[in-house]
Amino acid sequence: GLGLSSFERWKDSRQSRRGGTAVLFPAAYRPKRSSTLPLNPVLQSSLEEVELLYEFLLAELEISPDLKISIKDEELASLRKASDFRAVCNDVIPKSIPDIRRLSANLSSRLGILKKEDFERTALTLAYTAYRTALSQGYQKDVWAQSLLSLFRALRHDLMRSSGPRASP
Secondary structure (H helix, E strand, O other): OOOHHHHHHHHHHHHHOOOOOOOOOHHHHOOOOOOOOOOOOOOOOOHHHHHHHHHHHHOOEEEOOOOOEEEOOHHHHOOHHHHHHHHHHHHHOOOOHHHHHHHHHHHHOOOOOOOHHHHHHHHHHHHHHHHHHHHOOHHHHHHHHHHHHHHHHHHHHHHHHHHOOOOOO
């Protein structure tokens, strides 16, 4: 039967067909019983937090067989923002090829520039996809690389739109 999550996925896919107004990361708005993560979490709200996010990404990350991401460095992993980072990586960003392709399609049909949290989550999805591309072989590597390229193009397009000349009304 149709479980609640199946219904939510259907509803999200219906919204995404209505001209790019759909939520790009619906999991960010769904409460998790097992998580203390606030709804719609944002990792970067200051320059210090931006630098910390890059430290997390440059540190050695571990992805378990069930696709849970963790930071190997114990000192970094013990920081409060590290638990937010893990929660966003494990509960919010897409990790399967179909979900990443859906995100890429939604990004490519989107008008305007991305909200800060959507840009951040897309960048984290890009980093995850790059990691999976590096670990894959043969046809799987090609599939992951194609998704990586789509995400890269979407982020580049967003950056070019946000830094380009403003049209006067």
